[in-house]
Amino acid sequence: MAVVSLSNIGFSVGGAQILTGIDLALAEGEFLALLGPSGCGKSTLLRLIAGFEAASEGTIDLDARTVSGPGRHVLPEDRGIGMVFQSYALWPHLDVAGNVGFGLRVRRMPAAERARRVAEALETVGLAGFERRRVQNLSGGQRQRVALARCLAMKPRLLLLDEPLANLDAHLREAMVDELRRLHRMTGVTVIYVTHDQAEAMALADRIAVMEAGRVLQIAAPQQLWREPANAAVARFLGRGQIVPGEVLDPGPDVRVRMFGHEVRLRAPQNMASGPADVCLRRGDLRPGPDGFRARLIDCRPLGDTYLLTVAPEAAPGIVLRAEASFAPSADRSLCIAVNDGWVLPNAGGVQAAAE
Amino acid sequence: MAAGTFRLRNGRRLPISTEALLLAALGLYVLGLCVWPLMRLLALVFADGLVAGLGFIGQVWASEAARVATLNTLDVALWATALSVLLGGGMALLVSLTDLRGRVVLVFLLILPLLIPPQVSALAWLSLIGPQSPLWTLPGLDGLRPARNPLLGREGVILVMGIEHAPMVFLALRAGLRALPGDLIDAARSVGARPPGIVGRVVLPLMLPALVAGAALAFVSAIGNFGVPALLGIPGRFSVLSTLIYQRLSGFGPTALPDVAALALILAGIAAAGIALQALALRRFAVPTDRTGGGHRGFQLGRARGAVTAAVWALMTVLAILPLLALLAAALVPSVGVRLSPGTVTISNLVEVVAGLSMTQRAFVNSLTLATLAAVLTVATAVPMAWLAARGFRVARGLNLAADIPYVLPGIVLSIAFILTFLPPLPVLGISLYNTLWILLFAYLARFFALALRPVMSALTQLDPALEEAARNAGARGLRRLVTIVLPLVAPAVGAGAILVFLGAFSELTVSALLWSRGNETLGVVVFSLYDEGRTTMAAAVSIWVLAVVMTLAGLVTVLARRLPEGVLPWQS
Numbered sequence: 011m012a013v014v015s016l017s018n019i020g021f022s023v024g025g026a027q028i029l030t031g032i033d034l035a036l037a038e039g040e041f042l043a044l045l046g047p048s049g050c051g052k053s054t055l056l057r058l059i060a061g062f063e064a065a066s067e068g069t070i071d072l073d074a075r076t077v078s079g080p081g082r083h084v085l086p087e088d089r090g091i092g093m094v095f096q097s098y099a100l101w102p103h104l105d106v107a108g109n110v111g112f113g114l115r116v117r118r119m120p121a122a123e124r125a126r127r128v129a130e131a132l133e134t135v136g137l138a139g140f141e142r143r144r145v146q147n148l149s150g151g152q153r154q155r156v157a158l159a160r161c162l163a164m165k166p167r168l169l170l171l172d173e174p175l176a177n178l179d180a181h182l183r184e185a186m187v188d189e190l191r192r193l194h195r196m197t198g199v200t201v202i203y204v205t206h207d208q209a210e211a212m213a214l215a216d217r218i219a220v221m222e223a224g225r226v227l228q229i230a231a232p233q234q235l236w237r238e239p240a241n242a243a244v245a246r247f248l249g250r251g252q253i254v255p256g257e258v259l260d261p262g263p264d265v266r267v268r269m270f271g272h273e274v275r276l277r278a279p280q281n282m283a284s285g286p287a288d289v290c291l292r293r294g295d296l297r298p299g300p301d302g303f304r305a306r307l308i309d310c311r312p313l314g315d316t317y318l319l320t321v322a323p324e325a326a327p328g329i330v331l332r333a334e335a336s337f338a339p340s341a342d343r344s345l346c347i348a349v350n351d352g353w354v355l356p357n358a359g360g361v362q363a364a365a366e
Numbered sequence: 367m368a369a370g371t372f373r374l375r376n377g378r379r380l381p382i383s384t385e386a387l388l389l390a391a392l393g394l395y396v397l398g399l400c401v402w403p404l405m406r407l408l409a410l411v412f413a414d415g416l417v418a419g420l421g422f423i424g425q426v427w428a429s430e431a432a433r434v435a436t437l438n439t440l441d442v443a444l445w446a447t448a449l450s451v452l453l454g455g456g457m458a459l460l461v462s463l464t465d466l467r468g469r470v471v472l473v474f475l476l477i478l479p480l481l482i483p484p485q486v487s488a489l490a491w492l493s494l495i496g497p498q499s500p501l502w503t504l505p506g507l508d509g510l511r512p513a514r515n516p517l518l519g520r521e522g523v524i525l526v527m528g529i530e531h532a533p534m535v536f537l538a539l540r541a542g543l544r545a546l547p548g549d550l551i552d553a554a555r556s557v558g559a560r561p562p563g564i565v566g567r568v569v570l571p572l573m574l575p576a577l578v579a580g581a582a583l584a585f586v587s588a589i590g591n592f593g594v595p596a597l598l599g600i601p602g603r604f605s606v607l608s609t610l611i612y613q614r615l616s617g618f619g620p621t622a623l624p625d626v627a628a629l630a631l632i633l634a635g636i637a638a639a640g641i642a643l644q645a646l647a648l649r650r651f652a653v654p655t656d657r658t659g660g661g662h663r664g665f666q667l668g669r670a671r672g673a674v675t676a677a678v679w680a681l682m683t684v685l686a687i688l689p690l691l692a693l694l695a696a697a698l699v700p701s702v703g704v705r706l707s708p709g710t711v712t713i714s715n716l717v718e719v720v721a722g723l724s725m726t727q728r729a730f731v732n733s734l735t736l737a738t739l740a741a742v743l744t745v746a747t748a749v750p751m752a753w754l755a756a757r758g759f760r761v762a763r764g765l766n767l768a769a770d771i772p773y774v775l776p777g778i779v780l781s782i783a784f785i786l787t788f789l790p791p792l793p794v795l796g797i798s799l800y801n802t803l804w805i806l807l808f809a810y811l812a813r814f815f816a817l818a819l820r821p822v823m824s825a826l827t828q829l830d831p832a833l834e835e836a837a838r839n840a841g842a843r844g845l846r847r848l849v850t851i852v853l854p855l856v857a858p859a860v861g862a863g864a865i866l867v868f869l870g871a872f873s874e875l876t877v878s879a880l881l882w883s884r885g886n887e888t889l890g891v892v893v894f895s896l897y898d899e900g901r902t903t904m905a906a907a908v909s910i911w912v913l914a915v916v917m918t919l920a921g922l923v924t925v926l927a928r929r930l931p932e933g934v935l936p937w938q939s
Binding site for chain 1: 838839840843850851
């Protein structure tokens with residue numbers, strides 16, 4: 011049974027449509043990342059689930075209880091959802107134990123039991139014995155852990171994380187990603203995690219929902235999202251996929267596609283019809299080789315172990331593509347680019363089929 | 367707004383949120399205290415329609431005394447504002463843009479007049495320049511002793527008000543100068559501009575809105591000032607609107623109410639023009655805020671540093687310290703007319719006013735009680751109101767603005783509105799608050815609500831909303847969040863607000879002058895009446911006590927300032 015499910019959620023403020031037609035369902039213990047550029051509405055969606063904003067349309071169910079729907083809005087304080095804020099939102103006038111135990115106190119849990127639960131939560135996040143510390147004296151990573159412990163102490167059914175690593179520096183972020191993976195495995199809590207960083211989303215999530223301009227473009231497991239983007243926007247956002255025009259000649263599991271006057275075999279959704287289609291090419295799949303399309307070399311710059319080539323296909327000089335090479339190509343400005351892998355994007359009508 | 371429900375004793379829930387109930391209560395409070403009395407004032411004048419009301423104002427205006435007082439009000443307010451701009455503005459430039467020595471203490475001396483009640487300032491200046499001043503015993507000055515106090519009259523009013531309101535210009539301009547990006551000055555230097563050119567062509571044009579806003583504030587304060595013209599103008603037969611209203615009402619009693627209501631509206635109209643100018647200037651205050659390059663480091667005075675420092679210190683000593691010393695001297699002589707000398711010095715007056723004279727004793731008790739009650743009650747209402755406003759309740763924001771009106775309007779206008787409202791017996795209770803201490807308390811609650819509201823509001827708006835959201839998430843409901851999370855976080859600002867209200871109410875004169883009654887004297891009133899009766903040594907002695915309390919509290923709040931968010935204290939830098 012779904013821990014949380016959203017159906018056809020829409021949200022507008024002052025005539026501006028922020029979210030449109032969002033459908034989501036999370037199974038017990040699932041880790042979902044909401045991934046998208048800033049301003050795409052992912053944090054707003056999180057606030058709708060937490061109850062800080064009321065949805066304009068659609069319903070939100072928590073454990074089959076409708077918490078938001080037409081004429082119904084359960085307050086955040088009655089939803090029992092844990093949330094970690096981007097700023098951590100630790101209360102500076104309370105010590106670590108005061109912060110972690112606040113919700114338990116609100117629930118009138120006896121002091122002894124509360125102390126035990128606080129200690130347990132702090133132990134879980136690796137801050138055992140930190141009860142009497144003042145939050146102002148903690149480092150960024152420690153504050154992050156206290157914020158997590160504050161949620162975990164409540165043993166919530168659902169944990170919401172709003173860009174929790176955005177305020178940490180790079181190496182700390184790396185360590186916290188490992189920590190969050192460990193915590194998720196250990197507690198088995200259902201998580202929705204908002205981020206704009208695709209590496210974080212890929213590393214943590216069971217499934218990723220890619221959002222843009224208030225809509226969910228695709229929900230899929232990280233590998234599928236990478237290999238089989240449902241549309242050009244997802245392909246571009248993840249790993250800077252390059253979209254080029256092609257023509258499907260021969261449907262099948264492996265389709266034959268003519269691209270820049272050259273025929274290649276590419277992966278494609280089932281039931282791909284013959285005819286014009288968009289193709290997503292990753293730059294690592296384009297390498298100089300004997301069997302490929304002719305292209306003009308515009309620029310070549312070293313990237314450490316490889317070289318980044320900027321090329322323009324001779325058949326379509328207006329298109330600029332990035333490719334990689336192990337060696338710098340010879341000064342000869344024309345070369346042959348082999349297409350080792352690629353994904354034919356579903357036609358507009360086939361988007362849903364690929365997303366599921 | 368489908369917020370939480372209100373639980374009845376039998377467990378049923380009313381479909382009204384606690385927030386909505388709180389808002390309704392606060393709405394009644396603000397409308398009743400801050401809006402309703404002023405509506406009564408308008409209603410009295412415009413009872414027979416707009417035209418008739420304007421005709422009546424015209425009729426009042428036609429009297430010689432009213433016209434002279436109005437022109438005098440504008441005359442002294444404009445000159446006093448010019449003096450405030452010169453003094454406050456010049457000092458702000460010197461303190462903020464140069465390497466003058468001892469700037470921290472200078473800033474304190476500059477804002478000192480803001481803390482001293484106007485009637486005490488006036489008395490201090492009278493003591494300094496008057497015939498009995500110890501100043502004239504200084505070598506070289508003994509030939510200058512005047513026969514009559516030269517401060518009584520127009521020039522004295524301008525001088526003392528100009529100094530009293532200089533801190534407003536100073537603070538407005540200093541805030542602007544502190545926000546000025548240093549790059550702008552460095553860029554002007556890099557193209558070869560000299561400091562005077564930079565100040566004239568870069569700094570001042572950018573600071574013009576801040577300067578205008580400060581000047582408008584000083585102007586509005588000068589229009590409404592009562593203490594200074596009461597002490598310096600009335601004996602000098604120089605009347606302004608606030609003193610004319612006071613004299614008519616205390617001379618003729620409530621029968622003069624329609625007349626003085628019309629005068630009060632003229633006064634309020636002039637003040638409103640000043641407030642509108644200030645609002646306009648603040649809206650246009652758009653100094654570039656990109657301070658990635660940091661603030662400016664100021665100009666080096668070089669060889670002139672010593673001379674400029676000495677001159678500024680000498681000026682501030684004369685303006686801020688000498689009058690207070692003269693006031694102390696006036697309090698330490700046994701009776702009026704006796705000159706201070708080692709043989710005549712006595713503390714009998716200081717003892718007498720707290721241990722002997724029953725009127726001043728009552729005044730101490732009354733003022734302490736009123737100021738304490740006013741501080742506690744305004745803060746207690748300001749916190750929930752600011753909380754609701756910060757949480758985006760539109761009605762609360764509207765009430766917030768309404769609470770500003772009694773504070774920015776001249777105090778004398780407010781006191782007339784209060785007489786009009788509370789002279790008739792209260793509905794239901796059937797008793798009149800007039801001639802009781804309660805009318806003073808209510809007037810103070812209205813007058814100083816804004817003083818408590820502003821710091822709490824600015825602390826609340828700077829608070830990360832996530833702090834409260836996290837508490838909601840943990841299951842804490844409205845009032846519990848207010849008490850366990852919000853209140854502790856804004857506690858320093860609440861304390862500062864309470865002290866500001868106490869400071870304002872403790873020595874209040876403008877509102878009290880018309881609302882006090884025998885047995886219900888306040889400290890501001892007794893300073894004025896003792897002076898009026900010619901007992902200046904007693905008046906000085908009470909003032910010294912007032913100053914002692916005010917300075918102690920101001921010191922306390924300044925210590926507290928380190929824990930305050932920005933913009934909570936008016937004089938915080």
